[in-house]
Each structure stands twice: as structure tokens, then as C-alpha cells.
Amino acid sequence: MSNLQSKELLQSISALLENARKKVAVAVNQTMVLTYFEIGRMIVEDEQNGENRAEYGKTVLKELSVHLTERFGKGFSSTNLKQMRQFYISYSIRQTLSDELQNTDYQDFDIFQITSGKSFPQFNLSWSHYLKLMRINDVNERKFYEIESFKNNWSLRELQRQYDSALYTRLSLSKNKEEIIQLSEKGQIFEKPKDLIKDPYILEFLGLQEQSNYSENDLESGLIDKLEHFLLELGNGFTFVARQNRITFDEKHFKIDLVFYNRILKCFVLIDLKIGELRHQDIGQMQMYVNFYDREVKLNDENKTIGIILCQDKSEALVRYTLPEDNEQIFASKYFTVLPSKEDFINILNSDNGKIT
Numbered sequence: 001m002s003n004l005q006s007k008e009l010l011q012s013i014s015a016l017l018e019n020a021r022k023k024v025a026v027a028v029n030q031t032m033v034l035t036y037f038e039i040g041r042m043i044v045e046d047e048q049n050g051e052n053r054a055e056y057g058k059t060v061l062k063e064l065s066v067h068l069t070e071r072f073g074k075g076f077s078s079t080n081l082k083q084m085r086q087f088y089i090s091y092s093i094r095q096t097l098s099d100e101l102q103n104t105d106y107q108d109f110d111i112f113q114i115t116s117g118k119s120f121p122q123f124n125l126s127w128s129h130y131l132k133l134m135r136i137n138d139v140n141e142r143k144f145y146e147i148e149s150f151k152n153n154w155s156l157r158e159l160q161r162q163y164d165s166a167l168y169t170r171l172s173l174s175k176n177k178e179e180i181i182q183l184s185e186k187g188q189i190f191e192k193p194k195d196l197i198k199d200p201y202i203l204e205f206l207g208l209q210e211q212s213n214y215s216e217n218d219l220e221s222g223l224i225d226k227l228e229h230f231l232l233e234l235g236n237g238f239t240f241v242a243r244q245n246r247i248t249f250d251e252k253h254f255k256i257d258l259v260f261y262n263r264i265l266k267c268f269v270l271i272d273l274k275i276g277e278l279r280h281q282d283i284g285q286m287q288m289y290v291n292f293y294d295r296e297v298k299l300n301d302e303n304k305t306i307g308i309i310l311c312q313d314k315s316e317a318l319v320r321y322t323l324p325e326d327n328e329q330i331f332a333s334k335y336f337t338v339l340p341s342k343e344d345f346i347n348i349l350n351s352d353n354g355k356i357t
Contacts, residue, residue: 033123033130040088043081083131090134090142091123124150132159140184141168147187151236158232164339165202165233188235190264193306193328196235200334201310205229208337216273220244220257223273237264247292256289267303268293271310278314278332283322290329304328310335 046060061078068076123130129149136142145168149159171188172180182189190196206222208214223230224243231238241259248254258271270289274282286307293305309332319332 029126030123033125033127036084036127037088037091037123039081040084040086043085044088047085087130087134091130126156128156129159132156132163136163140180143184144168144187147184151187152232161205162232165204167198170198170200190236190262193265193267193304194331196262196265196269196306197308197331197333198233198235199331200336201233202339203230203233203335203337204339205233206337214275216257216275219273219275223258234260237262238269239263241268247289247296249292254285254289262306265303265306266301268298268305270305270307272307274309274311276312278309278311278318280318280322282309282311283319283330283332286330307331308333 043061043064061081065076065078065081068081125133125146129146133142133146133149136145145159145163148154148162148167152158154162168183172183175183188195203223205226206219208219208222220243227240231240238260239262241261242256243258245256245259246253247256256270257273260269260271261267262269270286270293272282272286272289286309290305290307298305307330309330311332311334314332314334323330
């Protein structure tokens with residue numbers, strides 16, 4: 001295949017086959033998950049019809065496991081069957097179907113109708129994802145992570161990391177009740193600058209100890225080396241633009257630590273890294289950077305630039321009184337280089353009253 005036409009043919013056929021493989025894998029995965037859902041339903045209904053429910057798991061599931069394993073091989077241990085049962089309970093028809101289907105009798109569906117995707121819950125993630133998700137007791141939180149996993153193509157490891165870093169909690173604390181409900185229905189939506197911001201940011205992927213002696217340059221270099229992880233922590237739509245971006249006026253040079261662009265909000269996002277406590281001079285410096293970008297760099301059809309100062313510590317009062325009341329461009333957020341325990345996380349979030357300044 002030396003000529004150009006043959007190479008193009010090879011590339012076209014290869015792309016077609018790769019796409020077909022992906023579609024087959026998705027179809028197989030959805031069929032498997034839906035089948036497990038149906039098995040779970042059958043177990044629950046059979047359990048409800050039994051006379052001694054307390055003994056159900058000890059006898060029926062054990063016998064069922066033996067027979068299914070003999071006939072279909074691995075994957076049907078008593079533990080796995082219990083998980084299928086729990087999967088149905090967690091994702092029952094009352095929670096997953098749309099309003100107009102809430103009163104539909106589930107018994108009218110057979111497995112072939114289920115796999116056709118008609119009038120039935122759509123499962124887009126792997127069985128491993130759902131094993132993790134159904135351990136989340138809060139239904140709204142579970143739905144949020146399911147939506148975000150699908151939208152962002154999170155691996156199971158990425159889902160685990162986002163859950164461990166309390167992404168839902170960090171986002172919901174700065175929102176009202178209606179916005180929290182929207183999180184569970186649509187996931188994270190970027191409509192205004194504040195939607196981009198998290199407080200705190202969790203940078204445990206850097207491998208830096210919280211009390212270790214590192215410089216702002218070390219922190220910046222670590223973020224660049226782990227750029228894929230940092231983009232995941234930043235959220236949807238971010239693309240990397242520059243590091244140590246120099247701006248000059250009046251023969252004076254200034255360097256912005258990191259520059260990103262958010263394709264959803266169509267604006268530049270400038271990030272400055274600060275070791276230690278945030279000072280009002282740091283906020284003033286970021287205001288200068290943002291003003292420069294708005295007046296000299298952004299295009300007419302782009303939205304105003306956003307500035308984020310990542311710091312180890314900050315005074316909420318200092319930030320509040322340094323910035324104007326109608327501030328929509330400059331934000332200060334803490335960062336942590338180690339993942340706090342669940343208890344520490346709650347204390348950290350409560351100490352800030354869940355507010356993003």
C-alpha cells in the first residue's frame with residue numbers, strides 16, 4: 001500500500017472497523033447490565049412471594065448460584081446475585097423511568113423489550129460502574145455521578161477519584177435547592193463564571209505532602225506534568241493554552257502562571273498559584289491580569305476573562321472586601337495536595353460555610 005489512494009482506503013476501513021467494535025462493545029455491555037437488572041427484579045419478586053424471606057438469601061440464592069454456575073459458568077456466585085438484587089432495588093422503575101412511564105406495569109416487559117431500549121431505563125455505564133454507584137445512598141448524588149461518568153467518559157478509577165474528592169458535595173454547597181436538584185438531573189452545567197469554580201480544589205494526584213517544603217514553581221510543574229488529571233479536576237470544556245504567559249506594558253513584564261480556555265463559556269481562565277495565605281495584593285494582581293486579557297487578548301465574540309487564585313489558605317473577609325459586590329470574574333479557592341478524610345472534608349467545608357467567594 002504505497003500509493004496515497006490505498007492508504008486513504010486503509011484508513012477509512014480501519015476507522016469503520018474501530019467504530020463497529022466500539023458499538024458492539026457498548027451493545028454487549030448494555031445488554032449485560034440490563035440482563036442483571038432483570039435478574040435482580042426476578043429475585044426480588046420471588047423473594048416477596050416467599051413465605052420465609054429471612055431464609056431467602058441463605059437457601060434460594062445459594063441453590064440458584066450452584067445451578068447457574070453449572071450451566072453458564074462464572075459470574076453467578078451468591079454475592080453476585082445479591083448485587084443484582086440490590087441493583088434492581090437501587091435502580092428500580094420508580095427512580096429511573098420518565099414521568100409518563102411511572103405507572104407502567106413492569107411485568108409487561110420481557111428481556112427482549114428491555115434490550116430494545118423502548119420505554120425502559122437506559123444504562124450507559126459498565127457493570128463495574130454501577131457496583132460503585134449503587135453504594136451511594138443519596139439518590140440525587142448517585143444520579144449526578146452517573147450522568148457525569150457518562151458525559152465525561154470516566155473510567156471506574158476516575159469515578160472513584162471524583163467521588164473520593166467529594167465533587168458533588170463541593171459543587172452543591174454553593175448552590176440553592178433548585179440548583180442542587182439540577183445537578184442530579186443534568187450534571188454539572190456551565191452557564192455563568194461561578195459554575196466553573198470549586199472550593200476547595202483537590203490536587204492529591206501531584207503526590208506532594210501537605211506539610212512538605214515545595215515552591216510555587218514545583219506546584220506549577222507538577223500540574224503541567226499531570227495536566228490530564230488537572231483538567232479532570234477543573235471540569236468540562238477546559239483546554240490548556242499557556243504556562244508562564246508573559247504580558248508586557250510600560251516596559252514592565254508580568255507572568256501568568258497558567259492560562260486555560262473554556263470552550264463552553266467561551267472565555268479565557270487565568271490561574272495564579274500561591275503558597276501560603278492569600279494577600280490582597282494577590283487579588284489585585286489577578287485583577288490586572290484579567291483586565292489585560294479582556295482589553296488586549298479576548299475577541300469581541302468571547303466572554304469576559306475569569307481569574308482563579310489557588311492558595312493554601314485565605315480569609316473570606318479579605319476576599320469579600322477586596323472584590324466588588326457584583327464580582328463575576330475573580331475567584332479565590334483553597335487547594336489541598338492530599339485527599340482529606342471524610343470527617344476532615346466535612347469540617348473543611350463546614351468551616352467555610354459552603355460559600356465560594
